[in-house]
Amino acid sequence: MQFAPTVLSPAEEALRAEVRAFLATELPPDHRPALGFAGRHDPEFSRTLAKRGWVGMAIPPEYGGHGRSAVDRFVVAEELLAAGAPIGAHFVADRQTAPALLHFGTEEQRRRFLPGIAAGEVYFSLGMSEPDSGSDLASVRTRATRVEGGWTVTGTKVWTSEAHNNHYFAVLCRTSPMEEGNKHAGLSQLIVDLHADGVRISPIPYLDGSHHFNEVALEDVFVPDHMVLGELGSGWKQVTSELAYERSGPDRWLSTFPVLRAWLRERGPAVSGEEAAVLGRLAARARAIRHLSLSVARALDAGEAPAVEAALVKEVGTRFEQDLVEALREAAESEPDQGSDSLFQALLAEAVLTSPSYTLRGGTTEILRSVAAKGLAA
Amino acid sequence: MSDDRRMLTEVATGLFRDLCTPEDVVAAEATGWSGRLWDALTEAGFPLVSVPEAAGGSGGDVADACALLTVAGRFAAPVPLAETGLLAGWALAAAGLELPGGPLSVAVGRPDDVAELTGRRFSARLSRVPWGGRSTRVVALAESGGQRFVVAAPIDAATVTPGRNLAAEPRDTLVWDDVELADADIAPAPDGVDTAALRLRGALARTAQIAGALARVTELTVRYTGERQQFGRPVARFQAVQAHLVTIAEEAQLAGLAAQVAALNARPDPAFDDVAAAKAAAGEAATVAARAAHQAHGAIGMTKEYELGQLTRRLWSWRDEFGGERYWSRELGRRLAAEGADALWPHISRGLVA
Numbered sequence: 001m002q003f004a005p006t007v008l009s010p011a012e013e014a015l016r017a018e019v020r021a022f023l024a025t026e027l028p029p030d031h032r033p034a035l036g037f038a039g040r041h042d043p044e045f046s047r048t049l050a051k052r053g054w055v056g057m058a059i060p061p062e063y064g065g066h067g068r069s070a071v072d073r074f075v076v077a078e079e080l081l082a083a084g085a086p087i088g089a090h091f092v093a094d095r096q097t098a099p100a101l102l103h104f105g106t107e108e109q110r111r112r113f114l115p116g117i118a119a120g121e122v123y124f125s126l127g128m129s130e131p132d133s134g135s136d137l138a139s140v141r142t143r144a145t146r147v148e149g150g151w152t153v154t155g156t157k158v159w160t161s162e163a164h165n166n167h168y169f170a171v172l173c174r175t176s177p178m179e180e181g182n183k184h185a186g187l188s189q190l191i192v193d194l195h196a197d198g199v200r201i202s203p204i205p206y207l208d209g210s211h212h213f214n215e216v217a218l219e220d221v222f223v224p225d226h227m228v229l230g231e232l233g234s235g236w237k238q239v240t241s242e243l244a245y246e247r248s249g250p251d252r253w254l255s256t257f258p259v260l261r262a263w264l265r266e267r268g269p270a271v272s273g274e275e276a277a278v279l280g281r282l283a284a285r286a287r288a289i290r291h292l293s294l295s296v297a298r299a300l301d302a303g304e305a306p307a308v309e310a311a312l313v314k315e316v317g318t319r320f321e322q323d324l325v326e327a328l329r330e331a332a333e334s335e336p337d338q339g340s341d342s343l344f345q346a347l348l349a350e351a352v353l354t355s356p357s358y359t360l361r362g363g364t365t366e367i368l369r370s371v372a373a374k375g376l377a378a
Numbered sequence: 379m380s381d382d383r384r385m386l387t388e389v390a391t392g393l394f395r396d397l398c399t400p401e402d403v404v405a406a407e408a409t410g411w412s413g414r415l416w417d418a419l420t421e422a423g424f425p426l427v428s429v430p431e432a433a434g435g436s437g438g439d440v441a442d443a444c445a446l447l448t449v450a451g452r453f454a455a456p457v458p459l460a461e462t463g464l465l466a467g468w469a470l471a472a473a474g475l476e477l478p479g480g481p482l483s484v485a486v487g488r489p490d491d492v493a494e495l496t497g498r499r500f501s502a503r504l505s506r507v508p509w510g511g512r513s514t515r516v517v518a519l520a521e522s523g524g525q526r527f528v529v530a531a532p533i534d535a536a537t538v539t540p541g542r543n544l545a546a547e548p549r550d551t552l553v554w555d556d557v558e559l560a561d562a563d564i565a566p567a568p569d570g571v572d573t574a575a576l577r578l579r580g581a582l583a584r585t586a587q588i589a590g591a592l593a594r595v596t597e598l599t600v601r602y603t604g605e606r607q608q609f610g611r612p613v614a615r616f617q618a619v620q621a622h623l624v625t626i627a628e629e630a631q632l633a634g635l636a637a638q639v640a641a642l643n644a645r646p647d648p649a650f651d652d653v654a655a656a657k658a659a660a661g662e663a664a665t666v667a668a669r670a671a672h673q674a675h676g677a678i679g680m681t682k683e684y685e686l687g688q689l690t691r692r693l694w695s696w697r698d699e700f701g702g703e704r705y706w707s708r709e710l711g712r713r714l715a716a717e718g719a720d721a722l723w724p725h726i727s728r729g730l731v732a
Contacts, residue, residue: 001627001631003631003634003635004379005635005638005639005642005729005730006729006730007729007730007731007732008729008730008732009732010732016727078727082723082726082727083723257723257726260722261719261722261723262719264714264715264718264719264722265718265719267715268715269715269716269718270715271711271712271715273708273712275711275715276707276708276709276710276711276712276715277704277707277708277711278707278711279707279710279711279714279715280654280655280658280706280707280708280709280710280711280712280714281658281662281703281707281711283655283710283711283714283722283725283726284636284654284655284656284658284659284706284707284710285658285659285662286726287636287655287659287725287726287729288632288633288635288636288655288656288659289632290726290727290729291632291635291636291639291729291730292631292632292635294729295635309631312624312627312628312631315624315628316628316632366617366621368624369617369620369621369624370617370620372620372623372624372627373614373620373621373623373624376596376600376623376624376627377600377604377614377623
C-alpha cells in the first residue's frame with residue numbers, strides 16, 4: 001500500500017479557481033450551507049452546475065459527458081462540498097450510477113441514461129438495503145420472476161434516500177434462488193423506474209425530522225429485459241466493485257466542514273488558546289486526510305485499483321467528519337439548537353443529528369475495516 | 379519520489395539494515411549512541427545532506443534529508459542525524475561559519491534556556507539538547523548588544539549533565555560559564571536564522587522520523603498478528619484486532635503523507651503551515667497508533683528486547699520534541715483565526731505546491 005504525494009497541475013488549479021469563482025456568484029453570502037453530498041436536493045442548482053460541465057465529468061463525451069479525470073472530479077467535488085453547495089439531486093447518480101452504467105451497462109442503457117445524468121436532470125437512488133439486509137447484501141430477499149419480455153419484481157427496500165425526488169433506482173435482487181455454498185450467485189441489478197406501476201414510496205422520517213429516507217415497496221413491478229444492469233447473476237460483484245472505487249472522495253471527509261467555517265466566522269479572530277488548538281488540530285487533520293484522498297484519485301487516473309486505500313480513506317475520513325462536530329460542540333460550550341438564529345448553532349445541531357450516518361452509508365466502518373485488514377495482510 | 383531520492387532511500391535502507399538492527403539499538407542504550415553507525419553514515423555523507431556543498435555539506439535539499447530521516451526513524455537509529463545537518467549544519471552554513479567535523483547538535487531556544495554573548499565570552503544554560511554530550515559543537519543563538527548571533531559552542535568547554543528521553547536517547551543539559559570562544563565560532567545570524575526557523579526544522583525532522591517509525595510499527599503489527607495464534611486461529615482474524623490494524627495503517631499513512639508534503643514544499647525552507655499541520659497530525663498519529671499497536675501485540679510488546687518498544691518509546695518522545703500536538707495545533711489555529719473564515723478552505727486545500 002502506498003499513498004504518493006501528488007501536485008495539482010496548472011490546469012487543475014485553474015479548474016479550482018473557476019469553480020470557486022462560480023460558487024462565489026452562485027451562492028448568496030448568507031446561504032445556508034448543505035452538509036455533505038446528501039445535504040440538499042436542488043434540481044435547479046444541479047442543472048446550472050451541469051451547464052458548466054461539472055456534472056457527468058467521468059462520462060465520455062459520446063454519452064453527453066465530459067471525459068474528465070478523477071482528479072478533475074475531485075477538485076470540483078471538494079470545492080462544492082467545502083462551500084456547502086446543494087448537490088444532493090445529482091450526486092449519487094453522478095458518483096455511483098454513471099460509472100456502473102459505463103462499466104456494466106448496455107449501449108442502449110448508456111445512451112438512455114447517461115446524457116440525462118450529465119445534464120443534471122436524471123437522478124438515481126440506491127436500491128440495496130432491505131429490512132433484513134444491511135451490510136450483508138447477499139441476504140436480500142427482493143425477488144425478480146421471469147415473465148414475457150422481462151421480470152416482475154417484488155420486495156421492499158428501505159433507507160432509500162431521496163426516492164421521492166429521484167427518477168430511478170438500481171435494485172439489487174434475486175433473479176435465481178440462493179444456492180447452497182454460493183450465496184453471492186443469483187443476484188442481479190435491475191433499473192427500476194420509481195414512478196412505475198406497483199412502486200409505493202413512503203417516507204421514513206429522518207433523525208433530524210427531515211424527509212430523506214423512504215421505504216420503497218415493490219409489488220409485481222414489471223422491469224423489461226433491457227433494464228437489467230450488467231449480467232444476470234453478477235449483481236453482487238457489480239455492487240461491491242461499485243462501492244470500492246467511489247469510496248474515498250471528498251464527500252467522505254468534508255461533510256461537516258461548513259460547520260467549522262461558520263464557527264470561525266461567528267467567533268472572529270480573537271480565539272482563546274484552547275479554541276485555537278481545536279481549530280488547528282481539525283485543520284491539520286483535514287489537510288492530512290485530503291492528501292490521502294487526492295492521492296487515491298491520482299492513482300485511479302493512473303489505472304490503478306486502490307481498493308484498500310479507498311477503504312482506509314473512507315474509514316478515517318468519515319470518523320473525522322464526526323470528530324469535528326464533537327470538537328466544536330465542546331469548544332463552543334453551547335446547547336445545539338436547530339432553530340437558532342446563529343448559523344453555526346443551527347448547522348451544529350443539524351450535524352449532531354445527521355453525522356451518525358457518515359460512518360454507515362457507503363459501507364459501514366466495520367465492513368470497511370474488514371476490507372482494509374484483509375488488504376493489509378495480503 | 380524522484381529517482382535520486384529513491385536511490386538515496388534504498389542505499390540508506392541497506393546501510394541501516396546492516397548496522398542498526400534491533401539488537402544494535404538495544405546495545406546502544408547503554409551509551410545512547412552507536413559510533414559504528416555514525417561512522418558509516420559520515421562515510422556516506424548522510425549527516426550533511428541538505429547542507430550546500432559549497433559550505434562543506436553533502437548537497438541535496440530538505441526533502442532528501444527528510445527521506446533519510448524517515449529511514450532512520452524506521453530503524454530507531456540512535457544518532458543525531460537530524461540535528462547535525464538539517465538543523466545545526468543549516469544554521470552554520472547560513473551564517474557563513476565553518477562546519478566542524480563530528481556530530482553536531484542544536485538548541486532551539488526552549489523557554490528556560492539562556493544564552494548570552496559578551497564580546498567573545500559565552501555563557502549559556504541549554505536543556506534537553508539531543509546528543510549534547512556526544513556532539514563536538516552545539517549551535518545556539520545568542521543575543522549581544524541587541525544583535526543575534528549564531529554560536530558554535532564547543533562541548534569540551536561545557537559542563538554536561540546527562541539526561542535522556544523515553545527511548546534513552548541523550549537529552550543533555552549543557553552549561554557554559556563565561557567561556558571565551560574563537561572568532562571562527564561566532565557570526566551574526568542572517569535574516570531567517572532564528573529560533574522559529576530552528577524549531578520548524580526540528581519539528582519537520584521529528585515528523586519525518588515519526589513517519590518512518592509508524593511505517594515499521596505497521597509492518598510489525600501486521601506480521602505479529604498474522605503469526606500469533608489464539609483460540610485456534612491467527613489473532614488478525616478477529617475483527618477487534620483488525621480494527622487496531624486499520625487504525626495503525628491509517629495513522630501511519632496519514633502521518634507519512636503529511637511529512638512528505640511538508641518536506642517537498644520546503645523550497646528552500648520549511649513553511650510554517652505545512653510543518654505545523656504535519657507535526658500536529660503526526661503527533662496525534664503517534665499516540666493513536668502506538669496505543670493500538672501495543673494492544674494488538676499484548677505482553678510481548680511490553681518487553682524491552684522486542685522491536686516494537688524501541689519504536690513506540692521514540693514515538694512517545696518525538697511527538698513532544700520541538701513542540702507537541704497541542705503546541706502546533708494552537709500555533710496553527712491562531713494563524714488561521716487571524717486569517718479569517720474565508721481563508722480557511724484555501725488553507726486546507728493547499729497541498730503539495732508545484
